[in-house]
Amino acid sequence: DGGITQSPKYLFRKEGQNVTLSCEQNLNHDAMYWYRQDPGQGLRLIYYSQIVNDFQKGDIAEGYSVSREKKESFPLTVTSAQKNPTAFYLCASSTRGQLNTYEQYFGPGTRLTVT
Amino acid sequence: GNSVTQMEGPVTLSEEAFLTINCTYTATGYPSLFWYVQYPGEGLQLLLKATKADDKGSNKGFEATYRKETTSFHLEKGSVQVSDSAVYFCALSPNSGGYQKVTFGIGTKLQVIP
Numbered sequence: 001d002g003g004i005t006q007s008p009k010y011l012f013r014k015e016g017q018n019v020t021l022s023c024e025q026n027l028n029h030d031a032m033y034w035y036r037q038d039p040g041q042g043l044r045l046i047y048y049s050q051i052v053n054d055f056q057k058g059d060i061a062e063g064y065s066v067s068r069e070k071k072e073s074f075p076l077t078v079t080s081a082q083k084n085p086t087a088f089y090l091c092a093s094s095t096r097g098q099l100n101t102y103e104q105y106f107g108p109g110t111r112l113t114v115t
Numbered sequence: 116g117n118s119v120t121q122m123e124g125p126v127t128l129s130e131e132a133f134l135t136i137n138c139t140y141t142a143t144g145y146p147s148l149f150w151y152v153q154y155p156g157e158g159l160q161l162l163l164k165a166t167k168a169d170d171k172g173s174n175k176g177f178e179a180t181y182r183k184e185t186t187s188f189h190l191e192k193g194s195v196q197v198s199d200s201a202v203y204f205c206a207l208s209p210n211s212g213g214y215q216k217v218t219f220g221i222g223t224k225l226q227v228i229p
Contacts (some may be wrong), residue, residue, distance in 0.1 A: 004158075040123065042204070042221040043159075058216070090158055094217075102208045102217055103149070106158035 002027045004107035006091050011112045013085075021076045021110045023091035030095055032074035033104065036060060037088040046089075049074055078112065085114045117142040119220035121205050127226045134192040136223045138179075138205035141186065146207040148172075148181055148188040153202045153222070162190075162203070166210075195227045 004025045013019045025032065034046040045058030049068040063082025068074055074093075078085045088111050092104040118141045128134060140148065147166040151159040163172030168183035177192045188205060205220040 006158075040221070043219045045216055048216070092159075103147075103161065103164065104159075104217055106151075106160070108158045109156075111156075 004091060004093055004105060006089075006107035006110050009108065009110060011110055013112070013114050015114055016080045017114075018077055018079050019085075019112065019114075021078065021089055021091075021112070023074045023076065023107060024072055025074075025091075025093045025105075025107075026072060027093055027095075027105060028071070029093035029105070030071070031093060031102065032068065033092040033094070034058075034064070034066065034074070034076045035090045035092065037090055037109075043090065046076065078114075085112060087112060117146070117207060117209060117218045119205050119207055119218050121203075121220035121223050123221055123223060125224040125226050127228065128195055130197055130227055130229050131194045132227075134190070134195045134199075134225070136190040136203055136205075136225070138188045138190065138220060139186055140188065140205070140207050140218075142207055142209060142218075144210060145183070146209050148179070149206040149208070149217075150177070150179055150188070150190050151204040151206060151219075153204065155201070159204060195225070197227045197229055200225055200227045 007022045033048040035043040047066045049055035065077045090109045091107040094102045094104045121138045149164045150162040152162045153159045163174040165172040165181035171180045179190045202222045204222045
């Protein structure tokens with residue numbers, strides 16, 4: 001089955017530790033994205049990548065880092081510099097469709113709790 | 116810039132009631148419009164889409180019509196079920212050269228009671 005996998009589903013870390021969230025897709029999509037979801041704030045874009053070895057900051061990139069060494073993989077590192085890291089993190093991918101439309105497909109999410 | 120406006124909710128309905136969740140947008144040109152659904156603890160799933168004015172997207176009894184004149188894409192369902200309880204996100208994708216990010220609304224929580 002084609003899709004996006006995120007692991008783990010739940011992640012617990014102590015304050016001051018970096019943590020890496022995994023995202024893998026087998027949809028052969030060029031573009032991948034990371035969003036953060038907090039109650040009452042919808043989705044906020046952290047980073048996105050349109051092609052391998054290239055990525056751009058989204059709206060809330062501070063305290064996060066990414067890499068895109070393979071088309072299938074787009075891991076997100078939450079660093080100790082991120083002030084409020086506890087959140088639900090969603091990975092998505094897309095290909096450019098007709099009319100230059102970017103229809104996104106989402107993974108199941110990772111809930112990160114930092115104490 | 117682009118924006119999507121929808122009520123946060125929660126919207127509480129009895130089973131078999133009629134559902135409308137309003138969505139209006141601001142964008143230049145002719146964006147594509149989407150509704151996504153998120154069940155508790157899960158990621159977003161594409162529910163339906165429309166790519167040009169007057170298009171109607173439909174899926175699983177839900178439908179929405181792309182209204183350019185009112186810049187709206189309201190989600191409707193004739194008879195909701197308890198299993199429809201979820202958060203619904205309206206979104207737009209600009210269709211103008213090069214990559215532009217998808218803009219999401221804040222999400223509307225729907226609660227259907229038996």
